[in-house]
Every structure is written in C-alpha cells, then in structure tokens.
Amino acid sequence: KKDGAEKNYYLYNVCDHEKCYAEVGSQAVAYTTGVPAMIGAMMVMTGKWRKPGVFNVEEFDPAPFMDALNRWGLPWQESHDPVLVD
Numbered sequence: 001k002k003d004g005a006e007k008n009y010y011l012y013n014v015c016d017h018e019k020c021y022a023e024v025g026s027q028a029v030a031y032t033t034g035v036p037a038m039i040g041a042m043m044v045m046t047g048k049w050r051k052p053g054v055f056n057v058e059e060f061d062p063a064p065f066m067d068a069l070n071r072w073g074l075p076w077q078e079s080h081d082p083v084l085v086d
Contacts (some may be wrong), residue, residue, distance in 0.1 A: 015032050
C-alpha cells in the first residue's frame, strides 16, 4: 500500500542467453543466479551490509545491491503500474 491505496510494482531484468554465453560461456540462468549471490557476498565483505545480529539479505538497504546489479551486467527495469493477469 502507498498512501492507503493498493499499489502494484514490478521490478525485472531481461538477460539474453546468446549474449551471456558469448561473454561468460554459460547460459543466462546461471549468470542471473551467480551474479546476485556474488553481489550479496560483496556487500557483506565490504561492510555495506553489516550490523549486529542475524539478518536476511532482504532486511538490508537494497540500494547498493541494485546499483551493483547494473554495474555487474544485470540492468533492471521497473514498472509502477503493471497490468496483472488473473
């Protein structure tokens, strides 16, 4: 909800299998699995995601992670009012 009203928000990445294979010798599914895991580890190791206690990655500030996705070849798009299919 935003301002008391229901709000749909869609965030996505489109990755081309052929371009991915040419770059890293693997298909896009492996790339889109490995790169976010590497970025998460980088956030922890560099201290960008660090606070006392035990936390899921979803509980940390997403901004540095999202910026890193763009830098590491997984640019993302966003739609503020996507058409939903029942």
